Amino acid sequence: MLRPIQRTCTTDNGGFSAQILSADNLMIQPLRTVHRRTFLALAFILPAILVAGLRARPPHVRPAFRVSDLPAGAYMVRESGGLWRKHAMQSMFYSMPDRPQDIYVALRPTQELNEPDLLLYWMTREPLGNTLPRDAQLVGEYAAGRAFLLPMGEKRSGYLVLFSLAHQLVVDSGTVEKLP
Numbered sequence: 001m002l003r004p005i006q007r008t009c010t011t012d013n014g015g016f017s018a019q020i021l022s023a024d025n026l027m028i029q030p031l032r033t034v035h036r037r038t039f040l041a042l043a044f045i046l047p048a049i050l051v052a053g054l055r056a057r058p059p060h061v062r063p064a065f066r067v068s069d070l071p072a073g074a075y076m077v078r079e080s081g082g083l084w085r086k087h088a089m090q091s092m093f094y095s096m097p098d099r100p101q102d103i104y105v106a107l108r109p110t111q112e113l114n115e116p117d118l119l120l121y122w123m124t125r126e127p128l129g130n131t132l133p134r135d136a137q138l139v140g141e142y143a144a145g146r147a148f149l150l151p152m153g154e155k156r157s158g159y160l161v162l163f164s165l166a167h168q169l170v171v172d173s174g175t176v177e178k179l180p
Contacts, residue, residue, distance in 0.1 A: 070104060070147040071096055077103065083160070083174035087113065091160075093179060094147065103179055104147040105160065117165035118142035122151050124158045130169040136161060152179070 074094040083091045090108040107120075121136040139148045142162060152158075157178040162171040 070094060070106070073097060074104065074147075077180055083176065084172050085174065086172040087111075089172075089174075091174065093176075095180075100180075101152070103150045103152055103156075105150055106145060106147045107142070109144055112144075113142075113162070113171070115162075115164045115167065115171045118171065119163045119165055120148055121161040121163055122158055123161055124153060124155065126159055126175075127161050127170055127173050132161065132163050132170060136163075150176075156180075 074096055076092055077095045078093040080091045080093075081088070083089065088110040090110070092106045092108070094104040094106070096102055118141070120139040120142045121132060122139050123133065123136045125133070125135075127133065127136075137151050139150065139160075140146070150158075155178070158176050159173055160176055161173045163169070164171050
């Protein structure tokens with residue numbers, strides 16, 4: 001059986017005195033001790049579980065780079081690693097023996113691009129700011145390793161632009177020098 005604890009409370013002027021009988025104090029102290037011990041144990045157990053889980057994960061292996069959507073018989077015209085302004089990306093340009101005027105481009109970023117809804121555009125004039133001009137031509141939805149047919153004009157040079165549809169801004173752009 002719980003015994004009540006007697007406490008005396010007085011006011012500042014000392015004129016009032018009352019006794020408070022409380023059985024709750026007998027319940028609170030053991031619960032505080034249990035909580036303290038539980039949280040101390042969790043402070044060691046949870047990080048140990050996290051570390052064990054991270055070590056048990058299989059290693060992240062990037063698949064070998066393979067250009068998809070490229071017609072059979074295509075040959076590389078040019079390869080560039082410094083084409084883009086903000087991101088390090090390998091740009092490979094391909095052509096066909098029977099259609100040398102058609103140029104395909106495949107992009108391989110060194111690190112994954114984490115921008116949502118990336119679209120690849122072709123422009124004949126340099127992009128200004130973070131907006132996309134009206135004369136930009138959509139090449140396709142960006143995917144690493146996917147080959148895109150570029151809408152080349154007579155100049156055979158222009159700008160590739162990665163545009164985030166979700167953020168409505170230009171993520172990166174690259175200058176394409178005159179291609180053969």
